[in-house]
Amino acid sequence: MIPRRADRILIQGITGKQGSFWSKAMQDYGSTIVGGVNPAKAGSEHLGVPVFASAREAAKHTPFDVACMFIPPMLAKAAAIDACEAGAKLLVCLTEHIPAHDVMEMHVAARATGTRIVGPNTAGLVTVGECFIGIMPAFNDRVFRPGHVGVISRSGSLGTLVSLNLTQSGLGQSVFYGVGGDPMIGTNSADALRILDGDAGTQAIVLCGEIGGSAEEEAADYARSMTKPVVAFLAGRQSPPDKKMGHAGAIVSGGKGDYASKRKALEDAGVTVADLPSQIPALIAGRLTAMASNNAARTPS
């Protein structure tokens, strides 16, 4: 479930201001957009691709693998269910502030059709140097350069900073996997770790977590079984409890999901936790060097 250039993408909400801007950016970067959805403009063409009334209608004319939603929150449930029923294998849901009950129903639909949802409230996915889906500055070569470090992030802005740090230090990235800042996401950090663990182009992984929820604890459980090095940064050390810090998922409540317990869970699983994002590249490089010398020591000459 790492995006490839050959993946055929349907953009729901392609004709809107943001939908147009980012679809064009995706096309320029190498993503294959095969169609768009806007019921009011069905039958027209936009950015060189046909516009359909729905994802189901699109599927009758243009097979697609991935749906990407530029859809406002109150319409998101209907669009997501449409995409699932139309046969999307992957649904990238960028929308923030979708009512939680609607998100639950989206997950029910996705389970029924075997669709993987990334998000809601994700900044998207970047296969660096190949294609991207979403709203990340993949095309900015000071932020993203091809390399071998996978980046997983609940937050698009923090993921951008960490990718920038990796590029500034000459490491670059293989894949950026935005899992989303909502409490009920389709692909969590542990899932993303498993996906990048299985990616031949990824040698090490940076996990950008946040306070709140249990995503980092679950990721720690998976990390324990990994041989690829994982370095984490956790945002929210200074955030007061019981306040939602922007992301609906980023809240410490009743002492659950706090910084110290997440850090401990990750460190106990062999994950190196950085105090600052700027320390991440050196920690990754150090872990890769250590692994290389271990491997060399084990290899009979």
Place this chain on the structure above:
Amino acid sequence: MNFEEHAAKPLMALNGITVPPSRLALDPVEAEAAAAAIGPCVVKAQVPAGKRGKAGGIKLAANPAEARRHAEAIIGLVIGGWPVEKVLIEAQTPIARELYAAIVNDSASKGPMLLFSPMGGMDVEEAAAADPAAMRRFPIAIAHGLGAATAHEAISGLGLEAVAPALVDVLLNLYRAYRSLDAELIEINPLVVTPDNRVIALDCKLTIDDSAASRQVQAAALAAPEQLTVLEAKAAEAGLKYIELGGEVGVLANGAGLTMTTMDVIAHYGGQPANFLEIGGEAYTKSKVALSILLENPNVKSLLVNFCGAFARTDVMAEGVINAWEDLKPEIPIFFSIHGTGADAAVALVKSRLGIEPFDLMDDAVKAAVAAAAGRVQP
């Protein structure tokens, strides 16, 4: 959105859950009059916080004079940070058993969850922590809703046979209320069984999803006001999430993750953030109003602008900041780190209009802002 008891209970009654007769009173005289109409009563502080009983906010009154005295003592208390401004005068209910029932959003199952405990009352959290079996949990398939069989299972084996039909009704009605209100949480604690086997909700804690406010207009109008500072309220009015934190380094960043991170990095280098203020997402065009709110905080001694634009265009945000800066002419130093979408144009704007060179590394910008806030000479 949180709801005080007096606002939540009528919403439960509308969904078929029995609540005691009650009347809201804004002062002791009203409390006395309400008690005269209701009879022996409970005087209950109305704040959107738990542990009211332990804080002295819930008292039994046998007669109107006593209700008045209790109201005098309770109004003006501060419970969970909330000043008590009103009390609910509620008829006393004879109690045979105290139960606990709730429906909550469950992140793990990505669906609703029914919680039920035979150990309702003030210490249910402690009881559940000591004995996990004391809190029964049932994930609910949202496509089908809560079934009567699950509700029966929740209450079985607890000596509740005599009230089983009524209890099952309460649980089904509770789920109906949860769905129809877009609730994140509805908690009835205690849910009491009377000696004559009636089932009555003695309290109700309700939280409705903020994201659903536009389709929950009627209920939203009854929500408790948020506990906001003057500036936080002003920011909310402008559609911005702003939280005052008490430090000296003002923070303006885009996106929740980067903003939290910026606060953490400030603390790492020995400073204290003055605020959380996020202008990412759809709010990225609002940097001018954001900055003006931030600068109204008299504690702010330096300002750190940290942009890492993905969706948010840093050139649009930077232009907003510069416009506000030129309008407001604040007398504090400002430090920039700008990367990502639109960064070249943003950096050029900051240089040409403010004559300031943004830092290439975020850490350097943070160190400079911390040093300036502490009154130290910048390196």
